[in-house]
Amino acid sequence: VLSFCAALIGFVRELDRRPGRGLMVAALLGAVVFATSGCSVEKDAAGPSFEPATPGTLTVATAFLPAPGFWQGVVHRDGFEAHLAAVLAERLGLDRVHVVHVPFAAIVRGDLGGADVALSQLTPTRERERQLDFTTPYLIDSPGILARRGVEAADAKTLRGLRWVVSRASTLTPIVMDAVRPSAAPLVVVDRTQALRVLRRGRADALLLDLPVALGLARAEAARFHVIGQIGDGEGLAVALPAGSRNAEIVDSEVRALAADRTIARLESRWLGNTDDVPLILTEG
Amino acid sequence: MNFVAFEAPSGTDLEFLVLFAVILLGPIVFTRLGLPGLIGVLLGGFAIGPHGLGLIAAGNETVPALGHFGLLYLMFVAGLELDLHMLKAYRGTAVMLGLLAFVIPFAIGLCVGFFALGWSVPATCLLGALFSSHTLIVYPTLRDAGLGGNPAVASAVGATVLTDTLALSVLAVVAGTETASGSAAGVLIEIAIGLVVLVVVGWLVLPRVVDLVLRRSGADRVARYIMIVVALLFMATLAHVFGIEGIVGAFFAGLGLNRLVPNEGPSMEQVEFFGAAVFVPVFLVSIGLILDPSVMFRADTLGLAALICVGALGGKAIACWLAGALRGFSWRERAAMYALTAPQAAATLAATLVGFQIGLFGTTLVNAVLVLILVSIVVAALLTQKVVTWLPAQAGRSRPLGENVLVVAPSTGPSDAAVRAATLLARPDGGHSDVIITRAASEPRPAAATLRAVEMRAFRHGFEGRFRTTVGELQDAVANALLTGDPSLVIVDDPTFHASPSHVPVIVVQATPPGADGVRMILDDENGDGVSQEISRRLAGGTLRSIRFRRRSDEALA
Numbered sequence: 151v152l153s154f155c156a157a158l159i160g161f162v163r164e165l166d167r168r169p170g171r172g173l174m175v176a177a178l179l180g181a182v183v184f185a186t187s188g189c190s191v192e193k194d195a196a197g198p199s200f201e202p203a204t205p206g207t208l209t210v211a212t213a214f215l216p217a218p219g220f221w222q223g224v225v226h227r228d229g230f231e232a233h234l235a236a237v238l239a240e241r242l243g244l245d246r247v248h249v250v251h252v253p254f255a256a257i258v259r260g261d262l263g264g265a266d267v268a269l270s271q272l273t274p275t276r277e278r279e280r281q282l283d284f285t286t287p288y289l290i291d292s293p294g295i296l297a298r299r300g301v302e303a304a305d306a307k308t309l310r311g312l313r314w315v316v317s318r319a320s321t322l323t324p325i326v327m328d329a330v331r332p333s334a335a336p337l338v339v340v341d342r343t344q345a346l347r348v349l350r351r352g353r354a355d356a357l358l359l360d361l362p363v364a365l366g367l368a369r370a371e372a373a374r375f376h377v378i379g380q381i382g383d384g385e386g387l388a389v390a391l392p393a394g395s396r397n398a399e400i401v402d403s404e405v406r407a408l409a410a411d412r413t414i415a416r417l418e419s420r421w422l423g424n425t426d427d428v429p430l431i432l433t434e435g
Numbered sequence: 436m437n438f439v440a441f442e443a444p445s446g447t448d449l450e451f452l453v454l455f456a457v458i459l460l461g462p463i464v465f466t467r468l469g470l471p472g473l474i475g476v477l478l479g480g481f482a483i484g485p486h487g488l489g490l491i492a493a494g495n496e497t498v499p500a501l502g503h504f505g506l507l508y509l510m511f512v513a514g515l516e517l518d519l520h521m522l523k524a525y526r527g528t529a530v531m532l533g534l535l536a537f538v539i540p541f542a543i544g545l546c547v548g549f550f551a552l553g554w555s556v557p558a559t560c561l562l563g564a565l566f567s568s569h570t571l572i573v574y575p576t577l578r579d580a581g582l583g584g585n586p587a588v589a590s591a592v593g594a595t596v597l598t599d600t601l602a603l604s605v606l607a608v609v610a611g612t613e614t615a616s617g618s619a620a621g622v623l624i625e626i627a628i629g630l631v632v633l634v635v636v637g638w639l640v641l642p643r644v645v646d647l648v649l650r651r652s653g654a655d656r657v658a659r660y661i662m663i664v665v666a667l668l669f670m671a672t673l674a675h676v677f678g679i680e681g682i683v684g685a686f687f688a689g690l691g692l693n694r695l696v697p698n699e700g701p702s703m704e705q706v707e708f709f710g711a712a713v714f715v716p717v718f719l720v721s722i723g724l725i726l727d728p729s730v731m732f733r734a735d736t737l738g739l740a741a742l743i744c745v746g747a748l749g750g751k752a753i754a755c756w757l758a759g760a761l762r763g764f765s766w767r768e769r770a771a772m773y774a775l776t777a778p779q780a781a782a783t784l785a786a787t788l789v790g791f792q793i794g795l796f797g798t799t800l801v802n803a804v805l806v807l808i809l810v811s812i813v814v815a816a817l818l819t820q821k822v823v824t825w826l827p828a829q830a831g832r833s834r835p836l837g838e839n840v841l842v843v844a845p846s847t848g849p850s851d852a853a854v855r856a857a858t859l860l861a862r863p864d865g866g867h868s869d870v871i872i873t874r875a876a877s878e879p880r881p882a883a884a885t886l887r888a889v890e891m892r893a894f895r896h897g898f899e900g901r902f903r904t905t906v907g908e909l910q911d912a913v914a915n916a917l918l919t920g921d922p923s924l925v926i927v928d929d930p931t932f933h934a935s936p937s938h939v940p941v942i943v944v945q946a947t948p949p950g951a952d953g954v955r956m957i958l959d960d961e962n963g964d965g966v967s968q969e970i971s972r973r974l975a976g977g978t979l980r981s982i983r984f985r986r987r988s989d990e991a992l993a
């Protein structure tokens with residue numbers, strides 16, 4: 151910077167006296183700029199180059215396998231998050247994606263099992279941000295009510311009368327307690343897997359999930375479940391990285407790029423369907 | 436048993452509360468510290484954002500959506516505020532400086548991005564656009580110091596039209612090619628067609644349509660403002676149709692309506708009020724949400740910030756010095772040009788945010804650009820303080836004829852001919868008109884409904900200005916106006932009016948005999964033939980084709 155300033159002053163003086171020589175000084179100035187800058191930073195405008203745990207491979211942690219709509223197929227290569235991982239790997243210059251199964255509780259504790267990123271329908275919260283770095287959300291949707299077949303509700307009063315199951319790990323549990331306010335205390339379980347088991351066995355009527363997740367489960371088990379409505383404001387689902395990861399900036403930039411060029415919208419439309427058709431139920435909270 | 440149950444505040448109400456608290460307190464605190472209020476709002480955004488207190492969470496959609504509208508609004512106002520008259524009046528120097536102020540920083544940006552940093556071509560081009568744009572933040576200070584008519588200052592103001600248009604065109608191409616899915620050639624053709632459509636619609640169609648609507652319902656100030664906002668959003672949407680960022684459309688909308696919404700007029704007052712009070716601060720807060728001190732104060736961020744400060748500010752310095760040397764301006768005048776073209780704010784923020792949204796720029800660069808904005812504003816502000824002491828104020832600068840047209844009318848209100856003449860004379864200079872209705876002390880105060888009817892009649896003729904009434908003789912009102920020297924031209928709506936020539940041109944509307952709308956000019960020798968011909972040309976170019984012109988240069992005071 152100092153050499154640039156000195157060159158700038160020299161240039162100005164020379165330009166006043168002899169414009170021709172001033173232009174030569176300008177060329178020198180340019181060289182100084184490059185010399186100065188070349189030493190300072192080595193990164194792309196979108197962030198530092200991605201450094202994978204395994205060379206050439208994007209290792210992705212996820213908790214729910216299979217997760218209808220998100221991770222499906224025999225080798226889990228179909229679904230919204232599976233394809234998002236693939237396009238993300240391509241943009242990061244990696245050849246392949248390797249999926250590892252990590253329990254949800256471990257992921258939110260910051261343990262990705264050695265994976266580069268977690269794509270597991272994760273909502274960023276203050277608490278989770280202490281353990282993980284999150285990108286810009288790739289999906290923002292309202293919570294959806296997954297209910298057993300035969301259970302119906304179209305208003306807040308009927309919703310209150312349902313038997314609810316909630317999971318301790320879910321960020322949607324406070325919405326059930328504050329907005330739905332069930333008449334009977336909800337059944338509390340550890341995570342989504344257990345909550346679904348409770349629902350399947352008929353020990354509860356309804357479970358609150360992110361709407362695309364609820365729709366995916368309803369499609370996968372159409373004989374058991376259906377989505378009766380959506381409530382409240384949208385929550386975001388984001389890619390998670392280990393806290394302090396130097397890859398966070400470039401992955402965040404790539405997620406924004408995939409949103410801007412509508413890749414994410416196309417994947418959402420293909421794998422998660424249209425959420426606009428699900429009726430909105432107004433609650434008091 | 437609980438009789439009261441207090442709840443922790445949350446939800447949209449709380450978000451709006453903290454948002455507007457920041458908009459209120461940020462500038463108050465920072466201007467007291469001698470720093471620009473803009474920085475206070477940006478840092479306030481950080482304080483309430485996900486990297487600060489977390490009162491506005493990372494997934495929040497409300498503030499970014501409002502901020503996006505604020506960004507469109509900011510670019511619209513940037514186009515609206517540009518002085519096209521200056522570009523026209525000093526076109527030689529302005530075009531040269533405009534091109535140099537674009538090309539040199541852009542070239543430096545390309546070299547820095549491509550060769551020194553090894554960035555991709557799109558990111559490098561956007562960096563070049565970022566370097567080359569600038570915002571006339573210090574112009575009001577120079578204008579108030581009497582330097583508005585200095586050729587160097589005026590050229591720099593005029594040059595901004597060209598520089599920012601070119602910078603935004605680069606932004607349109609980069610953002611369009613990055614977010615489109617077709618072939619590169621197809622996308623470029625689509626963007627080129629889009630830019631042509633934006634120029635044609637913005638320059639030819641939009642002003643006519645808006646003028647038509649304002650003439651029909653312009654007396655209603657709310658409808659007037661909403662029409663302007665609709666025009667802005669229409670152009671932003673039209674830009675999107677061709678895969679161009681909405682801010683480019685908004686900027687072209689501002690340029691297109693530049694003459695229709697004069698800088699000192701009441702419509703601009705409304706536009707600026709809502710912009711300054713809500714939309715632009717919300718945009719700045721939405722930028723502040725991205726601010727991350729853990730990123731900003733890292734060595735690599737500060738290194739990058741230093742580099743782009745040197746590149747952007749150095750590029751502008753070279754351009755100003757070169758343009759000044761070629762035009763024979765003194766080094767003090769070149770410093771004035773530099774003070775005007777150095778600040779990076781509106782267009783720079785816009786280009787940076789667009790780059791961030793499309794994933795081309797990461798948080799490191801965004802934070803580095805915020806440092807550039809702060810440095811450039813501070814450097815320009817300090818330099819401006821010196822410039823106003825270095826350059827002599829130009830008391831007798833030649834003002835555009837239509838800059839501030841005053842219509843002085845009798846108690847019956849202005850005639851259609853007077854209002855039409857005011858519009859025809861003011862609009863080519865992007866000026867505004869005011870009407871003073873005089874009445875004798877013995878006459879009753881006009882009813883609000885009567886005044887409203889007069890206003891509605893005036894707005895049907897494309898009038899853009901304010902009405903006020905005064906008690907006194909018409910001659911006294913004209914004399915007072917000439918004495919203050921505020922108006923650039925006075926139209927007297929009384930055929931019997933007589934006065935001696937002054938430095939302010941006066942034209943008298945000859946409403947009698949009925950059907951023969953003519954004007955009589957009272958001009959001093961200084962104004963002479965040039966002004967007379969210009970008035971004739973402007974009036975003849977409008978609907979007043981039957982106007983007769985008579986020159987009077989030595990009328991005695993009535």
